[in-house]
Amino acid sequence: MQDEPSPIELTKAVADFLRSDITPLISGHQAFKLRVAVNILDLVTRQLTREQASDAKEVERLRALLGIDGEVTDLNRVLADRIARGEIDLATPGLAEHLWATTMDKLAVDQPNYASYKRELSRG
Amino acid sequence: MIEAGLSRSVVRWCPGATGVTGAAKLSGGASQETWRFDITHPDGVIGAILRRSPKGYGAAPTRAAGLAAEAQLMQLAFEAGVPSPRVMHVLTPDEDLGTGFIMQRVEGETIARKILRDDEFAATRPHLARQIGCVLAGLHKLPLDKLPELRSRGATEEIAEFERDYRSLNWPKPVFELALRWLRDHDPGPSREETLVHGDFRNGNLIIGPDGVRAVLDWELAHLGDPMEDLGWVCVNSWRFGEIDKPVGGFGSREELFAGYEAAGRKCDPERVKFWEVMGTLRWGIMCGGMMQRFREGPDHSMERAMIGRRASETEIDLLRLLAPRGS
Numbered sequence: 518m519q520d521e522p523s524p525i526e527l528t529k530a531v532a533d534f535l536r537s538d539i540t541p542l543i544s545g546h547q548a549f550k551l552r553v554a555v556n557i558l559d560l561v562t563r564q565l566t567r568e569q570a571s572d573a574k575e576v577e578r579l580r581a582l583l584g585i586d587g588e589v590t591d592l593n594r595v596l597a598d599r600i601a602r603g604e605i606d607l608a609t610p611g612l613a614e615h616l617w618a619t620t621m622d623k624l625a626v627d628q629p630n631y632a633s634y635k636r637e638l639s640r641g
Numbered sequence: 642m643i644e645a646g647l648s649r650s651v652v653r654w655c656p657g658a659t660g661v662t663g664a665a666k667l668s669g670g671a672s673q674e675t676w677r678f679d680i681t682h683p684d685g686v687i688g689a690i691l692r693r694s695p696k697g698y699g700a701a702p703t704r705a706a707g708l709a710a711e712a713q714l715m716q717l718a719f720e721a722g723v724p725s726p727r728v729m730h731v732l733t734p735d736e737d738l739g740t741g742f743i744m745q746r747v748e749g750e751t752i753a754r755k756i757l758r759d760d761e762f763a764a765t766r767p768h769l770a771r772q773i774g775c776v777l778a779g780l781h782k783l784p785l786d787k788l789p790e791l792r793s794r795g796a797t798e799e800i801a802e803f804e805r806d807y808r809s810l811n812w813p814k815p816v817f818e819l820a821l822r823w824l825r826d827h828d829p830g831p832s833r834e835e836t837l838v839h840g841d842f843r844n845g846n847l848i849i850g851p852d853g854v855r856a857v858l859d860w861e862l863a864h865l866g867d868p869m870e871d872l873g874w875v876c877v878n879s880w881r882f883g884e885i886d887k888p889v890g891g892f893g894s895r896e897e898l899f900a901g902y903e904a905a906g907r908k909c910d911p912e913r914v915k916f917w918e919v920m921g922t923l924r925w926g927i928m929c930g931g932m933m934q935r936f937r938e939g940p941d942h943s944m945e946r947a948m949i950g951r952r953a954s955e956t957e958i959d960l961l962r963l964l965a966p967r968g969s
Contacts (some may be wrong), residue, residue, distance in 0.1 A: 519736045550944065552847050560948075560951065565908065580967035593814075595811045596815045597817075600815055600819055601821070607964070613961075613965045616819070616961060617961060617965070618814055618957050620954065620957045622956070623954040624954055627952070627955070628954065628955055631953070631955050631958070632881075632884075632885045633885055633958045634955075634958055636885065638969065
């Protein structure tokens with residue numbers, strides 16, 4: 518077991534430093550690059566915070582859908598193959614719900630301000 | 642140093658011109674650059690734009706029409722009354738500026754978020770969806786026998802090409818697979834008529850002023866195909882920049898787009914437009930994957946490219962909204 522602070526806390530500390538202390542000092546193209554850098558650290562922080570729980574739920578859904586066990590990456594590969602071969606489609610019970618849940622979990626990390634995501638989130 | 646080359650060029654073909662000033666690079670990848678500059682002239686300064694491939698970068702990527710074709714198309718569009726910059730000069734080898742062309746600079750805004758939010762465009766925004774329909778109709782009416790040589794690409798070939806691009810990424814995405822199935826199941830087949838297709842007509846590639854659309858830019862993906870492709874692409878959610886209830890570039894409704902198109906004397910096929918919207922959404926998603934791959938393997942190891950890879954999920958939610966809407 519590694520010591521603390523956790524990677525989440527460390528990444529967030531760097532992002533906060535860049536945002537509060539460095540951003541006011543920089544302008545032009547470098548300011549744009551800095552904003553991208555801060556966005557990346559924020560994304561990493563969100564992923565570190567959420568990934569374990571969302572992957573566990575995704576694996577649970579994939580096992581039920583596919584009837585096999587495995588790592589999240591392997592199960593996704595199998596699902597992609599079965600959709601490509603036409604063995605699973607939107608008429609398959611659980612597929613639409615699974616894809617929606619998985620996609621919402623991705624947007625929560627990648628682009629929580631994306632308008633389509635906010636709209637779907639408000640549906641509950 | 643580019644100013645010296647440009648000065649030597651303009652005095653040859655622009656009567657009265659004495660030189661150029663203020664050359665600045667606006668954008669540039671490895672193979673293609675855009676520069677702005679001013680031509681000094683006794684009657685007043687003439688704003689100009691250079692699009693070129695620097696020397697040694699003659700070969701265009703497979704999908705691109707090439708700069709010579711781009712210049713020809715823009716000039717044809719200009720002559721037909723489609724908002725387009727006037728092409729002033731096509732570069733010749735002895736000028737030593739690479740390959741490309743010089744066009745008149747059209748003032749206005751291309752940044753989508755500004756066009757959608759800033760007050761100076763408030764009066765024109767409600768008219769843009771209809772106007773875009775009208776502009777697209779004009780573009781699709783350009784006479785085929787005057788066009789440069791262009792690749793011809795219909796729905797079936799496009800599905801196959803995007804599938805190949807996607808598989809080459811080795812990036813299994815169940816939502817993309819679902820979209821590919823849907824596209825194959827709904828492939829409308831060859832279009833009844835083949836026309837010029839702009840290929841990248843969207844908010845961001847249009848110069849817009851307080852008076853409306855002033856110029857259509859970036860013709861590099863022009864080809865022959867189903868005219869409904871352009872109508873579908875302009876509706877892809879990624880180009881609405883947050884205004885998701887206004888499908889046409891965040892400006893207005895499909896009905897307004899179709900009305901403008903039909904008022905200009907052409908017929909719409911809403912089913913085909915929907916097909917191309919799904920196709921376009923997947924196309925942008927796969928392009929995000931391509932950016933990720935170039936970030937990993939290629940020379941462009943930039944943070945921006947890395948982050949575009951993480952925008953593929955935006956197209957996944959938009960594909961689900963199109964193909965498996967909830968609560969409907």
